Amino acid sequence: VRLLVFGEQAHFAGLLVDMPQGLSCVQASQTVLMDEKPSAALRHKRESSMWLALAAVASGSAQACVSAGNTGALMAISRHLLGTCAELERPAICKPVPTATGVCWMLDLGANLEASAQQLMAFAQLGARAAQRQLGRPARVALLNIGTEADKGPATIRQAAALLAESSEFAYIGFIESGDIFSGRADVVVCDGFAGNVALKASEGAARFLFSQLREVLVGSYWARCVGFLARPFLQKLHTKFNPSHLNGALLLGLQGVVVKSHGGADVEGYVAALEVALSQVKANIT
């Protein structure tokens, strides 16, 4: 693997002293800010590290781009420079979430607030291909709904179900309720960006809340503190497993190129995870 690092000169100070092998720096004269409007970045930041990195993917001099920057700008610039596949106006955000048996790829997680039946079908195809390589078998794909019976939910989701059921690329397993995402029943869960974002953040919020409540219970008395001390390594293990930075690397699917969004607050381990997601997608020839 060769790494190209894009950034303003000032950010390279540490790297240039002791440049690791297989790594080159590409200087940019601008940086897209975290709170910048995507439309503004698209218009005024054509010399930014983000723009140049995505342009390298577009020109073929790089096979994938990983960024921990502004998500909206990354989507807008990657759509502009790489283009999307036919059914999609914008890429779908896809992330692996931990389950009882491995991971489940959820999409869309917020790029497309609404999605037609055709778009949900496109999400299913994209998610299935992203998951398949890692699974070594056709992915089991489910549609997020508020019940599992065929007559449940909005018309769009029921229409999408009819499309997905006809696919031979993946195994469509029907509707899934959001409480069942973590069961391992599905490899890919398909939904519009609003529902996906709500489901993912609700589960992250619930996990955070439970951990904080657990911490509170384990300082309630002297004895509780003792038990808490003994239990700490086990809780730590669990906490690490569910730490978003260790499940880092959201795919922007539906682009004519591999683009991975790292969490802005990812640590080294987390950023490596995002790089590995990009690598696996390149190997899977996802585009």
Add this chain to the structure above:
Amino acid sequence: VRLLVFGEQAHFAGLLVDMPQGLSCVQASQTVLMDEKPSAALRHKRESSMWLALAAVASGSAQACVSAGNTGALMAISRHLLGTCAELERPAICKPVPTATGVCWMLDLGANLEASAQQLMAFAQLGARAAQRQLGRPARVALLNIGTEADKGPATIRQAAALLAESSEFAYIGFIESGDIFSGRADVVVCDGFAGNVALKASEGAARFLFSQLREVLVGSYWARCVGFLARPFLQKLHTKFNPSHLNGALLLGLQGVVVKSHGGADVEGYVAALEVALSQVKANIT
């Protein structure tokens, strides 16, 4: 409090032997089955315990109805017998979820898959009134969205925000992300039934998953089992707190009467919680 218990004679066997004071049995000749279509129940179960109990509320001989039966049928029959308030075609399902500082009332949780800005406003008014009595101050109401900035999310939610901001009945505090529901920042979270159902079930699923993972970590070795044994009372405490049966009693809001849905699998303590929810709503003169 006087309790009227509606059911078929066969179900009263135990009660009739040693009838507690303040409790009377009302015999019904039918029962709405758990898997019965609401429309079928509405047409063919006019002598059922559910129908007679709701008819008692409609006639004024009871002030509230609590049922652990078929949710769809309960909604359909209560709408038919009690009627809904102006903006709503059907009642909104509203439940208290635990937060870092108390509870947060979420609605709608699945009765109305879509909701207009006006309907979201009606949900806000209903939820705020339900919460206010228990709080003793105006409720802090938030709209569920996928970002907190004013320009985020679907047009309907942004239009609803404008309506809610003008209310003097409650304190509108803006958008809330689903991960923040448990923070205690809002007393009432308003959303359409699809988003609410997805958020609630995702958080319940995540909590279930975490508990199961915790149990798994605590049987991984002899030492882990020892720590697990010591930690059990603390985990049990937490588990009890988050057990849906102890947060039992979903309100069917927007009806011309108090109707509370108990979880079908509630134990005695859970059913008492549902009865207490009904009682507090009657005292608050919610209708």
